[in-house]
Amino acid sequence: MPDETEGGSAWSLDLRGTSAPVLVQVRRWASRTLAGVDDAHLVDVLIVVTELVTNAYDHGRGPSEIRMGFTPRPCLVRVEVDDGSPAHPVVASPSLTALGGRGMLIVEKLSAAWGVRDDPETGGKTVWAEVACDSAG
Template sequence: MRGDHVDGSAAPWALDLRGTDPSALARIRRWTARTLPHLGDDHLHDVLLVIDELAANAYLHGGGPIRARITALTTPCRVVVEVDDLSPAHPLPHRSRPGLHDASGYGMAVIQELADTWSVHDNPDSDGKTVWARLSCGSRTRTPCH
């Protein structure tokens, strides 16, 4: 876990995604829900949307995901979602809202809206990258962790 993602330390849960195709998105969501039973419904829903979008982007733009990681802290209540893929190309920073006729651009806008912060860093082990997002509970409509 890189120090710029979360305060404190917690070992991440990891899911190997090498050789999978987009049909694995349902498996990723189930794994995430089982991994985070302590989250409130609103927080879990947001985490599920973010990991689904990061993994879908890895399938669509990143040559496929290599692995997904989740790090959960209870004090303060935070979840960091990371997806490693094979492409060195970074997602475009959030720009204005996608237009009605745009074919893409909605996914990162969703992540921008739901996450406290997100970023990307190069992954020298695979020549690809890691895209991550941090979501805290107790904000907006999210209730604190159980």
């Protein structure tokens, strides 16, 4: 059930105790909850969701929760992923030989903004990204 926030909506999904195969369900959840976002921009949001959740599995001791918020004007989707690691993600220079390391570069390219908020209570962090979903973005 979404929460109304400042003319938009917000949703959350508990990911504690899950593993990477849950990414299919996370993308389905995101697609259903963002039914009002056009397909071209929804693809960008789904890529950002996938990268942030994957990073939490690979580098952050697994995600504990994902939240998405949507505001219609200006059209913007905010994605937040909590994990238990204090280590911040970095945007790495792409390498032709490395198998990974491109996730945050992709997030940076598809997002209007992204960042990290430390959580002193858990010792972890929240990685967030905002994706514009209108023709101006």
